[in-house]
Amino acid sequence: MSRLTMLVQIAWRNLLASPINLIIGALILFGTFLFVVVGGLLDSLNAAMARSVIGSAAGHVQIYSAKSKDELSLYGSMGGDPDLGAVTEFPRIKEALEGHPNVKEVVPMGVSGALITSGNTVDVALEELRNLLKAKDGVVDRPEYKGLAPAELETRITASRRHVRQMIKVLEADQKKAAAILQDKAIDPEVVAALQKVSSDDFWAGFDTDPWGSLEFLENKIAPQVTDSQLLFIRYLGTDLDRFQQSFDRMQIVDGTRVPKGQRGFLVAKLFYEDQLKLKSARRLDKLKDARALGRLIATDDELKRFVKENKAQTRDIVLQLDDLKTSEAVTKLQGFLKSDEKDLSALLTAFFDTTDENLEARHTFFYEQLAPMLQLYKVRVGDTLTIKAFSRAGAISAVNVKVYGTFSFTGLEKSPLAGTTSLMDLMSFRDLYGYLTADKAEELAQLKRETGAKQVTRESAEDDLFGEGNTVVAEATAGVIDEKKEFSGVGRRLREDDLVRRVYSDAEINGGVVLHAAVILKDPALLSKTLGELNALSTEKNLGIKAVSWQQASGLLGQVILFFRVLLLMAVAFIFGVAMVIINNAMMMATLQRTQVIGTMRAIGAQRTLVLSMVLVESVVLGLVFGGLGMLVGSGLMSWLHSHGIAAPNDVAYFFFSGPRLLPELSTANLIIALVIILLVTLGSTMLPAIIATRVSPLRAMQADE
Amino acid sequence: MNAIVSIREVVKEYQLGQTTVQALRGVSLEVLKGEFLSIAGPSGSGKTTLLNLIGCVDTATRGVVEVAGKDTAKLTERELTDLRLNTIGFIFQSFNLVSVLTVFQNVEFPLLLQGKLGGSERKAKVMQLLEQVGLHTHAKHRPSELSGGQRQRVAVARALVTDPLLVLADEPTANLDSATGNQIIDLMKSLNQQKGTTFIFSTHDHKVMQHANAVIRLADGKVLGRESAKDAVAHALSLGEAPANEVRA
Numbered sequence: 001m002s003r004l005t006m007l008v009q010i011a012w013r014n015l016l017a018s019p020i021n022l023i024i025g026a027l028i029l030f031g032t033f034l035f036v037v038v039g040g041l042l043d044s045l046n047a048a049m050a051r052s053v054i055g056s057a058a059g060h061v062q063i064y065s066a067k068s069k070d071e072l073s074l075y076g077s078m079g080g081d082p083d084l085g086a087v088t089e090f091p092r093i094k095e096a097l098e099g100h101p102n103v104k105e106v107v108p109m110g111v112s113g114a115l116i117t118s119g120n121t122v123d124v125a126l127e128e129l130r131n132l133l134k135a136k137d138g139v140v141d142r143p144e145y146k147g148l149a150p151a152e153l154e155t156r157i158t159a160s161r162r163h164v165r166q167m168i169k170v171l172e173a174d175q176k177k178a179a180a181i182l183q184d185k186a187i188d189p190e191v192v193a194a195l196q197k198v199s200s201d202d203f204w205a206g207f208d209t210d211p212w213g214s215l216e217f218l219e220n221k222i223a224p225q226v227t228d229s230q231l232l233f234i235r236y237l238g239t240d241l242d243r244f245q246q247s248f249d250r251m252q253i254v255d256g257t258r259v260p261k262g263q264r265g266f267l268v269a270k271l272f273y274e275d276q277l278k279l280k281s282a283r284r285l286d287k288l289k290d291a292r293a294l295g296r297l298i299a300t301d302d303e304l305k306r307f308v309k310e311n312k313a314q315t316r317d318i319v320l321q322l323d324d325l326k327t328s329e330a331v332t333k334l335q336g337f338l339k340s341d342e343k344d345l346s347a348l349l350t351a352f353f354d355t356t357d358e359n360l361e362a363r364h365t366f367f368y369e370q371l372a373p374m375l376q377l378y379k380v381r382v383g384d385t386l387t388i389k390a391f392s393r394a395g396a397i398s399a400v401n402v403k404v405y406g407t408f409s410f411t412g413l414e415k416s417p418l419a420g421t422t423s424l425m426d427l428m429s430f431r432d433l434y435g436y437l438t439a440d441k442a443e444e445l446a447q448l449k450r451e452t453g454a455k456q457v458t459r460e461s462a463e464d465d466l467f468g469e470g471n472t473v474v475a476e477a478t479a480g481v482i483d484e485k486k487e488f489s490g491v492g493r494r495l496r497e498d499d500l501v502r503r504v505y506s507d508a509e510i511n512g513g514v515v516l517h518a519a520v521i522l523k524d525p526a527l528l529s530k531t532l533g534e535l536n537a538l539s540t541e542k543n544l545g546i547k548a549v550s551w552q553q554a555s556g557l558l559g560q561v562i563l564f565f566r567v568l569l570l571m572a573v574a575f576i577f578g579v580a581m582v583i584i585n586n587a588m589m590m591a592t593l594q595r596t597q598v599i600g601t602m603r604a605i606g607a608q609r610t611l612v613l614s615m616v617l618v619e620s621v622v623l624g625l626v627f628g629g630l631g632m633l634v635g636s637g638l639m640s641w642l643h644s645h646g647i648a649a650p651n652d653v654a655y656f657f658f659s660g661p662r663l664l665p666e667l668s669t670a671n672l673i674i675a676l677v678i679i680l681l682v683t684l685g686s687t688m689l690p691a692i693i694a695t696r697v698s699p700l701r702a703m704q705a706d707e
Numbered sequence: 708m709n710a711i712v713s714i715r716e717v718v719k720e721y722q723l724g725q726t727t728v729q730a731l732r733g734v735s736l737e738v739l740k741g742e743f744l745s746i747a748g749p750s751g752s753g754k755t756t757l758l759n760l761i762g763c764v765d766t767a768t769r770g771v772v773e774v775a776g777k778d779t780a781k782l783t784e785r786e787l788t789d790l791r792l793n794t795i796g797f798i799f800q801s802f803n804l805v806s807v808l809t810v811f812q813n814v815e816f817p818l819l820l821q822g823k824l825g826g827s828e829r830k831a832k833v834m835q836l837l838e839q840v841g842l843h844t845h846a847k848h849r850p851s852e853l854s855g856g857q858r859q860r861v862a863v864a865r866a867l868v869t870d871p872l873l874v875l876a877d878e879p880t881a882n883l884d885s886a887t888g889n890q891i892i893d894l895m896k897s898l899n900q901q902k903g904t905t906f907i908f909s910t911h912d913h914k915v916m917q918h919a920n921a922v923i924r925l926a927d928g929k930v931l932g933r934e935s936a937k938d939a940v941a942h943a944l945s946l947g948e949a950p951a952n953e954v955r956a
Contacts, residue, residue: 003819003820003822006808006812006815006816006819009807009808009812010805010807010808013807013808014807017807597801597803598803598805598806601797601799601803601805602805602816603764603788604762604764604791604797604803605791605792605796605797605816605817605820605865605866606788606789606791606792606793606817606820606821606869607788607792607820608785608788609784611820698764699764699788699791700759700764700765702764702797702799702803703755703758703759703762703764703799703877
């Protein structure tokens, strides 16, 4: 022990004696600091991202068909959504997987995307008027009109008519403005004539006599003049909604309710709802307010300036939404607020939306308290039935109507575009859209075959079946078989849809069909790697035909981001320590050569070679430990500070990686240990050669006078 | 057997390029326990080579070198190191102290290598030696803070701290002025008398030589004879050999 103390003391004093040791020390300090801090940050990011990915859709493990053409990528990949094979025996797979002691739950899934369209503003207003008129005739399509007293219904019809007339006034004004700047031949006389017709009192006086004809005229001639309809891409996850809600406990309903157990339904991702379906002016006001809360200034921030500019220019969405009474009310309110005599709503709105850092708060509050109650803030409202159109697997367009029960978000990921843009759909509707046969459809198809005597023709026997001898193809007219009136009247279809909306599916029905992949929730996530291997082995053993991958693999490129940064860190650290190794090697070599007489003396007075070897190595290790220790200390200090203060997510994307608005980095003990091991390896490795050379110094060197 | 060192017909050859240089040519001598022996001769006479062989830091080309009854040619490198540690003390011309250690630690170093004594025993032993060489008040000093004479006294203490049977000193006064050189030789002489430790030191300085009990005279790698110090000094003066380095620090 005393000998080691002596060696450490020699090492310590030699350490301070040579300036090059300070350079080496600085390199070791920086390398260790970098490893501890960046490594810790990456670990924390990884853990946070794991929480985001696992908690928002992936679960700990994902399974999908082993026959899939592509690998599963939950957040999409470079080439769009992956081409996954269908998992057709899900109940058997689920049962087998849930037999594993570490599997808590298996949630069936399928990710896809579709288009939804929002009709233009005039279309929407006309649809409302049409529904109200139908309700008056006793055909109640919309639930909110049920039970309305005739007087109330009449009031609403009057308001709706005024709204349409107000829209026509706006369009007329637009047309006059256009006429002032366009050449005559650029103006369609039919459009002008149509506008003149519908703005006349005569048209509206005759409306009650022929409401359906008038509506048709408005729909065909006026609505197309407004081009604000929107085609939106919506990404959704088809799943067993009950199981999903139970398994992913970060999920919370923000508006509306959960989809009733076993029923078809749609939950819109809250961020998508806000970003894509909210009135743009309102959304921009929200974004301005959020940005101000983060310290950004409208006066200096180009993006915020753009929001203000767009809000000032795009007042039409609001103007078109208001009937004459509401317009007048809005004008009065805005005149009071702005202390203005201006009578034009559009001009008042332009002045109102001229928001600055000083007036934003007051205008935001005024907007939501005074104007928003008069507006339809969202294009799709909770309770609406959404028509979703998608390309089925076979390439045909299929559509389903699903009721929107509410919006949802994942706790901590409210602002993350990655977690906040995928909506949730029941599995039955998903299968309809994706083009796989549900049990209902399979039965319907079988029934059709039986009734029509259709025979399945396979590819292999098609020629014989169709053209072979003995088979006579007889064309038969089937006129009269289909009752077109019944089929296309819409009543039957609506009845079927109503039935579908209300129908409660059993677990067997939900799980019984095709799924594309499934999330496996583990009881003990720490055993992920082991369980993953066992699940794959189980698939082989029981011929399940599935592949199990970790959440990281399942998240595709996203999951590789941390790995990419980790490789970068390792490369940087390897470079720094590589340089340190070369310098340490050279420095120790020089030090050894300069100290041959001391070493020779030690050897002469009785030091064995091993002691000399230890002396040089201890010196190097002390160098590494002192400066590496300092690096760890500084790194740990910084990590501790970061942990207590947190790192604010700089943008919405970072919310996902941070698993919330702030990342609270944790100091990783493993990183400290790895750093220590690296330091020891680097210092010992780089000193080995000088140390061996030192052991070869002859004791004779002591006898040679150092001139 | 009273001889601590026994050398018989020892030849030491060096290879210098294509040329073989004979540093020692059939040297034979015996050194008895408790002797204060000087090896004298002009530069290149083979004094240091002879001390290296006796000190087991080098091996003979031919002949037998026995130290403390052990034939050094038959010992392994590790055994030779142990022999040096436990039997021989070294005093070098350039003091050869470890600059990063204190005076105390330099003296303590061989005891640590031996690993025989505990901390307190080591401390007592080192302080006793430092007191004997008159440097107990400088125990915490670094060699760089000492004069040449003080450094050589530290080296003497280090050489004696393990109670060796034999102390070898190669030109111990060569880097010292004559007064300091004399003090060192006096110190060595008194320790020789107090402890009975055998001292063999090389020198070509007749003033240093005169302190020895006996002087082995070397020339051209051969022993010219064993003389008394008085005769040796007279002999050296008659040959006009250089006096001591009087001003070298």
